[in-house]
Amino acid sequence: MSAAPVENLAPELALEARRLHVRHPGVDRDVLRDASLKVRAGEILALVGPNGSGKSTLIRALGRDLETRKGDVLVEGDPLSTYPRRRLARRVARLPQDPQTPEGLTVEALVECGRHPHVGAFGRLGPRDQAIVAEALEAVEIADYRTRPLEMLSGGERRRAWIAMAIAQEPRVLLLDEPTSALDLRHQFELLDLLVRLNRERGTTIVLSIHDLEHAAHVADRVAVLSRGRVYDVGPPERVLNEETLLDVFRVESRITEEEGGLTMRILGPGDPIRNF
Amino acid sequence: MSTEATPLPKEFLNWQVALRLFTMTDRNGAPHIGVVPTVTVKRPGAHLGVIQHSIVCGLLPHPRLLESKTNEFRSLYEENIEEGARAVYDVGIQYLLDYYDSSDDFDPGTITSLVPEDCALVDALKAEPKCTLSFNVFATEDPQTIGAPRCQQLDCDVEILSEGPVYDNVWWHNTLFHGMADEHVVLRFKHQRSWDTRFGGIQALRG
Numbered sequence: 323m324s325a326a327p328v329e330n331l332a333p334e335l336a337l338e339a340r341r342l343h344v345r346h347p348g349v350d351r352d353v354l355r356d357a358s359l360k361v362r363a364g365e366i367l368a369l370v371g372p373n374g375s376g377k378s379t380l381i382r383a384l385g386r387d388l389e390t391r392k393g394d395v396l397v398e399g400d401p402l403s404t405y406p407r408r409r410l411a412r413r414v415a416r417l418p419q420d421p422q423t424p425e426g427l428t429v430e431a432l433v434e435c436g437r438h439p440h441v442g443a444f445g446r447l448g449p450r451d452q453a454i455v456a457e458a459l460e461a462v463e464i465a466d467y468r469t470r471p472l473e474m475l476s477g478g479e480r481r482r483a484w485i486a487m488a489i490a491q492e493p494r495v496l497l498l499d500e501p502t503s504a505l506d507l508r509h510q511f512e513l514l515d516l517l518v519r520l521n522r523e524r525g526t527t528i529v530l531s532i533h534d535l536e537h538a539a540h541v542a543d544r545v546a547v548l549s550r551g552r553v554y555d556v557g558p559p560e561r562v563l564n565e566e567t568l569l570d571v572f573r574v575e576s577r578i579t580e581e582e583g584g585l586t587m588r589i590l591g592p593g594d595p596i597r598n599f
Numbered sequence: 600m601s602t603e604a605t606p607l608p609k610e611f612l613n614w615q616v617a618l619r620l621f622t623m624t625d626r627n628g629a630p631h632i633g634v635v636p637t638v639t640v641k642r643p644g645a646h647l648g649v650i651q652h653s654i655v656c657g658l659l660p661h662p663r664l665l666e667s668k669t670n671e672f673r674s675l676y677e678e679n680i681e682e683g684a685r686a687v688y689d690v691g692i693q694y695l696l697d698y699y700d701s702s703d704d705f706d707p708g709t710i711t712s713l714v715p716e717d718c719a720l721v722d723a724l725k726a727e728p729k730c731t732l733s734f735n736v737f738a739t740e741d742p743q744t745i746g747a748p749r750c751q752q753l754d755c756d757v758e759i760l761s762e763g764p765v766y767d768n769v770w771w772h773n774t775l776f777h778g779m780a781d782e783h784v785v786l787r788f789k790h791q792r793s794w795d796t797r798f799g800g801i802q803a804l805r806g
Binding site: 341343350351352355356358360547549550551552553554555556567570596597598599 | 628629630680688781
């Protein structure tokens with residue numbers, strides 16, 4: 323008897339962007355220009371870069387929310403374009419920076435939406451789905467608010483509710499566009515810890531765009547630095563986030579020291595780049 | 600109408616090669632002011648009847664080397680882009696340290712530049728494919744290496760290229776440092792005559 327095929331064996335690469343050129347509808351220039359990026363299965367990859375460098379565009383292109391003009395996105399080795407919607411939704415979940423919340427929708431109803439790619443034609447949630455929704459609410463510590471409308475929650479709580487929805491979706495890859503924006507410091511740390519927990523306990527591959535470089539260094543296994551629509555460098559934070567990178571890409575002088583708790587960055591002021599990009 | 604270029608003064612071409620090598624050794628690729636001439640083109644209706652733009656200009660490899668150099672630029676890019684734009688930039692600088700060796704390796708009568716196809720300069724050159732390039736360097740960081748201050752004017756005929764071997768060479772050279780530039784054209788400045796304009800004097804230079 324031959325062994326059954328192992329369907330869920332995680333591939334080495336969860337996502338791959340190959341030579342992507344992307345522009346927004348109605349705009350006649352590329353926001354991403356020949357951007358290549360490999361996302362390893364099981365890692366947390368942070369996208370950093372100045373405003374307008376292409377972070378959000380890359381997140382959207384990886385989640386098939388934007389058409390690519392040239393190049394390919396591969397999900398577990400297969401072209402993104404070949405994935406039917408429901409199958410893609412079981413692989414990849416994307417949370418935009420500021421998701422629109424339908425008025426009156428309760429936390430529980432939102433999180434149940436995460437099960438839609440998994441349920442049958444009539445959309446009824448079975449006992450397993452209900453259990454997964456309950457578990458997702460617990461995971462982000464928002465179960466007590468399950469019956470509340472989303473608009474009654476604080477910004478941090480609402481963000482956690484959306485992440486619970488993504489957890490309920492059981493994706494292998496979670497794409498998050500600036501998940502810590504508009505959160506106070508404590509909620510930023512709590513959210514990042516939640517993402518690390520998701521990654522370590524469930525093996526979810528996470529790609530997030532983030533402005534705070536120290537947070538990126540703290541949370542990510544690797545960092546991709548974007549500059550003017552191109553990937554400037556990719557690698558472990560302690561290699562990539564250095565004083566040259568901050569000069570070339572962010573145009574600031576800095577002092578970066580590596581300490582036990584991670585990288586500490588002191589921004590000294592504007593500076594001239596080393597490389598004339 | 601396509602015209603032939605006359606050779607640039609050898610001294611000028613040597614100066615340009617030295618400046619570009621200096622740019623690689625001492626400026627990590629940041630253009631020296633000596634490679635950023637002002638282009639002046641007739642433009643009826645414009646103030647004083649001309650428009651002026653600053654451009655970063657380049658030298659074109661000698662025709663015998665053109666294709667091989669284009670292929671080398673392209674290979675450097677293709678082999679390194681997955682490492683990121685910074686890696687491409689750094690190998691580009693390393694490559695150009697040997698590239699700017701002798702003025703004999705460059706086209707004797709051509710200066711080039713890559714510019715957006717929809718800019719006012721291109722519009723003016725489409726109407727009047729002639730211009731002057733003014734190089735004005737009033738201070739020099741390293742006289743031993745890059746020579747004395749120098750001001751020169753080149754009168755040129757201009758071709759606007761959107762394909763072909765010259766376009767490909769300039770485009771791939773630029774791509775090493777600035778990424779793929781869509782919707783750009785290459786200006787090929789064909790030298791006709793030169794003037795030494797330092798201290799207000801205008802003196803014809805001989806090749």
